[in-house]
Amino acid sequence: MTKLMQWLFGVSLLATAWAVVTFDLFGLSFPPEYREVAWPMPVYLLVSFGCFSLATVGYRVATFNDCDEAARELQDQIKEAKEDLRKKGLKL
Amino acid sequence: MASGADRTAGMGLVLFSLLLFSYYTVWVIVLPFVDADHVLHRYFLPREFSVILPGVAGVVLLLCIAAFTAVVLLKNHKPKKMD
Numbered sequence: 249m250t251k252l253m254q255w256l257f258g259v260s261l262l263a264t265a266w267a268v269v270t271f272d273l274f275g276l277s278f279p280p281e282y283r284e285v286a287w288p289m290p291v292y293l294l295v296s297f298g299c300f301s302l303a304t305v306g307y308r309v310a311t312f313n314d315c316d317e318a319a320r321e322l323q324d325q326i327k328e329a330k331e332d333l334r335k336k337g338l339k340l
Numbered sequence: 341m342a343s344g345a346d347r348t349a350g351m352g353l354v355l356f357s358l359l360l361f362s363y364y365t366v367w368v369i370v371l372p373f374v375d376a377d378h379v380l381h382r383y384f385l386p387r388e389f390s391v392i393l394p395g396v397a398g399v400v401l402l403l404c405i406a407a408f409t410a411v412v413l414l415k416n417h418k419p420k421k422m423d
Contacts, residue, residue, distance in 0.1 A: 284372035284387070291391045292368045299361040306353025312342040 266290070364390070 269278060269286040330340055342350070367384050374380050385393075 281372040285369055288368050288387075288391050291394050292364070295364050295394055296361060299357040299364075302357035303354045306350045306355075306357065308350070309353065310342060310347045310350025312346060312350075314342075 266286060266289055267273060268276070269282055270289075272278065272283070334340060366380075367390050371381065371384060371387070
């Protein structure tokens, strides 16, 4: 079973459960509140995913780090490489 | 360390998304279980708008992305025609 099949299986399972509750396919006569909650579910999931993405982006922006040490290390390495190249007769 | 403006903007985004999520959750999940004449219902639009508004927002967003893409593509094409 490939990953795609697993995902398709899960999605179709969820979609079936959603359709059963929303359209009352088997005449199970759920309480009307269930149906009220169920029918906007796809949009609700989409909105929650959007909120999660927005929060993740915001959090990463707020805690974005400068890598001071790595920058210094890189500058040292550049200097080292330049000296090495100069020694070997390369004009920089 | 992120600058002050970055931190404010990021925390603002987090706060906005949390507020939106909680408001929308109450609107969609909690309201059907609250009596129709309860005070809480006064702070929310009718139920069908909980799907219409995100739909409209999504369409507007897609239109903006399409317009942006079109503008960028047109700008990139112009210099080639000049040559």
